[in-house]
Amino acid sequence: MSIKAILTDIEGTTSAVSFVFDVLFPYAAKHLPDFVRQNATRADVAEQLDAVRRDSNEPQADVERVVEILLSWIAEDRKATPLKALQGMVWEQGYQAGQLKGHVYPDAVDALKRWHQAGYQLFVYSSGSIQAQKLIFGCSEAGDLTPLFSGYFDTTSGPKREAQSYRNIQQAMRVEAEDILFLSDIVEELDAAQSAGLKTCGLAREGGELEGHVTVDSFTGIEPEAF
Numbered sequence: 001m002s003i004k005a006i007l008t009d010i011e012g013t014t015s016a017v018s019f020v021f022d023v024l025f026p027y028a029a030k031h032l033p034d035f036v037r038q039n040a041t042r043a044d045v046a047e048q049l050d051a052v053r054r055d056s057n058e059p060q061a062d063v064e065r066v067v068e069i070l071l072s073w074i075a076e077d078r079k080a081t082p083l084k085a086l087q088g089m090v091w092e093q094g095y096q097a098g099q100l101k102g103h104v105y106p107d108a109v110d111a112l113k114r115w116h117q118a119g120y121q122l123f124v125y126s127s128g129s130i131q132a133q134k135l136i137f138g139c140s141e142a143g144d145l146t147p148l149f150s151g152y153f154d155t156t157s158g159p160k161r162e163a164q165s166y167r168n169i170q171q172a173m174r175v176e177a178e179d180i181l182f183l184s185d186i187v188e189e190l191d192a193a194q195s196a197g198l199k200t201c202g203l204a205r206e207g208g209e210l211e212g213h214v215t216v217d218s219f220t221g222i223e224p225e226a227f
């Protein structure tokens with residue numbers, strides 16, 4: 001077997017885009033303002049608020065202005081690391097309160113279990129923070145799926161459309177690039193991974209083709225040994 005490890009995206013790949021856009025993002029938009037106001041002096045929160053001030057070039061922004069910036073970033077789906085870190089903290093409260101349950105497609109659950117059982121190492125790479133990744137899989141409709149995964153990567157490894165991010169992740173995974181199969185629904189992410197030497201498989205859950213990549217419409221169609 002050539003493929004030894006599988007690295008998967010979340011939104012649009014293991015999980016529905018609608019769960020992220022219609023459930024997670026609105027939940028964060030609703031609860032993030034009060035969360036930030038109430039926890040602005042907490043060290044891990046304050047660190048992210050300072051990062052928002054830096055990234056927005058507004059070093060003097062007060063907490064209310066930072067909240068405004070964060071809400072505008074949610075609205076434009078900006079994959080900014082401090083926003084993603086804060087969203088993860090807000091979603092944790094929702095998962096703990098039983099208001100959120102992670103969506104993972106049943107075909108993804110079945111395949112991830114099968115691949116884990118067959119000895120493939122499984123990793124996640126998402127723009128969502130590592131905390132958010134552990135929550136969606138740990139508190140999923142199918143139960144706790146975190147024992148299946150060997151590691152998690154987020155935008156602290158780099159943006160998902162840049163080849164260097166995949167080189168960083170490959171080094172951290174300690175698996176040869178050509179032995180890693182990357183799964184995603186976004187062609188620019190697949191192109192970047194391919195440039196870094198990874199094997200790729202596109203997920204087009206509504207059908208269609210991700211140009212330049214083997215494309216399937218569910219995990220059921222993925223046979224790692226065929227890559």
Ligand SMILES: CSCCC(=O)C(=O)COP(=O)(O)O
Pocket residue numbers: 009010011012020024079084125126127128129132133136160
């Ligand atoms: C970890 S669930 C939330 C996903 C998220 O915040 C996001 O921006 C989706 O990014 P992805 O890289 O999984 O497409």
Ligand SMILES: [Mg+2]
Pocket residue numbers: 009010011012013184185186
């Ligand atoms: Mg995606």
